[in-house]
């Protein structure tokens with residue numbers, strides 16, 4: 802799960818998917834990171850921690866990390882929150898196998914007109930509630946696609 806700062810959107814995406822993995826008892830590994838290193842080592846934004854806690858998902862153990870090109874080999878899917886993140890990650894790819902892993906997370910959402918998760922950093926709490934709902938829906942779509950492909 803990749804956004805810009807790895808303190809608002811992608812920590813929520815990591816937490817939501819991690820919650821589903823634990824509930825299903827799977828051993829998938831999920832992580833998040835940012836294309837920029839401004840907040841490396843920091844906790845998620847307090848507004849992300851608050852909205853996830855309201856949904857019963859704890860993300861307070863997470864710490865911001867910068868996206869590293871080795872993740873392109875370490876993980877099977879690289880899900881970007883917006884088009885800038887998507888293009889930044891694609892620019893780091895050196896093989897077609899890596900390029901194929903990079904996707905926009907909202908491609909798994911229900912509304913084909915919504916392509917990006919908006920950056921909520923400079924907005925208020927409503928923005929974070931909206932981002933949580935968007936991610937929850939898209940991660941359900943991702944989950945169903947991946948689980949169906951495995952079965």
Ligand code: 4NP
Nearest residue numbers: 804805806807808809810922
């Ligand atoms: P995120 O949000 O990419 O969802 O973590 C942001 C966090 C910090 C900044 C921008 C976006 N920033 O400019 O510091």
